[in-house]
Amino acid sequence: MKYCNILILSFCLFTLISCNTNDTETEQLSENDTVQYAVTIEMTDVTFEPDHVTIIEGETVRWINTSQVTHTVTADSGLAVDNSNVILPRGAEPINSGSLAPGEIFDYRFDVPGLYRYFCVPHEAAEMVGEVLVETQN
Structure with a gap:
């Protein structure tokens, strides 16, 4: 037994x-x-690398904080000091990653074609700004 x-x-x-x-x-x-990433953007001390990318609608962009400081990926005029740092196509919702500590990742799928200009909230004065151009799928 x-x-x-x-x-x-x-x-x-x-x-x-x-x-x-x-x-x-x-x-x-x-x-x-x-999940397929069209491009990966690194957040360095005060830059997005690369700072301008072109993708196709429906693709996902990945941001990785490779620096030793906190960053954000923000396209929300309500959070910008300078509204020229934010561009959203008609019909697109504001984007805000929240605070990303060193080593953290933020993914965003772009479903609305057009130009997106975004910035880092803590480093907006240092002109930490990037752009994603989303083209229509043929």
């Missing part, structure tokens, strides 16, 4: 571990397959 209980417990534990590992691998594959 004791041997049977150990065998059943071992089988259940093996099954549980096997199922958990397979689910995790499937989720990772699905996530990687569904």
